[in-house]
Amino acid sequence: MLHRTKHIIGASLMGAALALGLSGCEVQGSDEREVIYQPVEAIRVTLAERFEVTRLFTGVVQPAQTADIAFEFGGTVQAVLVNEGDRVEEGDLLARLDTALLEIERRQLLAQLAEAEATLRLTDANLKRQGSLEADGYASRQRRDELEANRDAIEARMQHLQAALDGNLVRQEKAHLLAPFAGVIGERFMEQGSAAAPGVPALTVLETGRLEARVGVPRQLAQDIHRGDEVDLAVAGEAMRGQVLAVGAELKARSHAVNIRIAIESDSILAGTVVELTLRDYIDTPGFVLPDSALTASLRGLWRVxxxxxxxxxxxKVEARDxxxxxxxxxxxxVEGGVRDGELVIASGTHRVVPGQLVRINQDPA
Structure with missing residues (x-):
C-alpha cells in the first residue's frame, strides 16, 4: 500500500513539473513573438508640367475613287464582259445593251433624211426655174414665195432629222459601259439577258494604284492637322507613314468627328482593311503619372491613392488622398492634386491596406 502510494505521489510530481515546463515555453514564445507588417510596393511621384497622350483612331482603307456605273438608258443586257476581281484599264468595254432597235431607228432616220434632201434639191430647181419665168414675165411673185417657204420647211426638217440621228448615235454609245479609270471590278449586279433600268448600277469599279485612309477624329485634334502633314498609321499590323490629303469641313452626324483623308502608298493593302491613326495630344496641366493599379474609386467622381x-x-503609415x-x-x-512632389504612393495591392495601417516597403523606391 505504501509502495503504491509512493508511485502515485511520484507520478503526480512528475506531471506537475512537466506542466510547469510547458507553461514557461508558451510565455517565453509569446514574449519573443515578432510583429509582421504588411509589405507594399511603392513609387516616388514626380510632378510633371504636362502629359503626352497617344491616341488611336480607327478608320478604313478605301480606293481614291469608287464608281457605281450604270446605263443611262434602259434596255436588255446583251453582254457583261467582266467579273468581280477583274482588272480593267480606262476605256475598257465592260458591258453593253442590245442595240438592234436603235440600229433600225437609225436606218429609218437616214432614209427620211435622204428623202428630205431629195425634196430640197427639187425645190431648189423649181426656184431656179421660177426665177427665169419671173424674168420673162410668165410667173407671179406668190409662187416664188411658196417655193421659198417650202425650202425653209425642208431645211428645218433636215435639221430635226440630223439631231435625231445624233441622239441615236449617243444612245448607241451610251449602250456601252466603259471603265472610267484603271481599277478592279468590285461588284457585278447584272447578267446577260437581264433588263437594265436607267441609273441602276451594273458594276462597281474600284480605282487601283491610289489608296487612302478615311479616319474620324475629334474636332479639337483635327484643328491641328493640315493638308500635307505626315502622320503615323498602322495597316494590317504594318506601320507606315501617310500624307494628309484633306481635312473635312463638317462633323459627322453620328460620331461628331471630322473626317481625315490620308494617302497610302502600298500595293499589298486591300480596300476595306482597318487602319489605325496615331495622334499625339497633350494635357497642359501639372500632375503626376501613376500606374493604373495605384488608383481606387472614391466619391463624387474622384479617385483615391x-x-x-x-x-x-x-x-x-497609410494615408488616403482623393x-x-x-x-x-x-x-x-x-492625376491632378492630392499628392505632393516626391511623396511615396502605393503602386499596387491597394485592396490589402486601410488608412492608418503601418506597413513596410519591399524595396527602396527610386
Missing part, C-alpha cells in the same frame, strides 16, 4: 508617411523604425483623374489607359494614369 494611398500615400505612405514615414514613421520610426523604417515603417510607414484626386482628379485627367487620363487613364490600361497601364498608366495622369
Amino acid at each position: 494611398y500615400v505612405l508617411a514615414p514613421v520610426e523604425g523604417g515603417l510607414y 484626386l482628379q483623374l485627367r487620363y487613364s489607359d490600361s497601364r498608366r494614369a495622369y
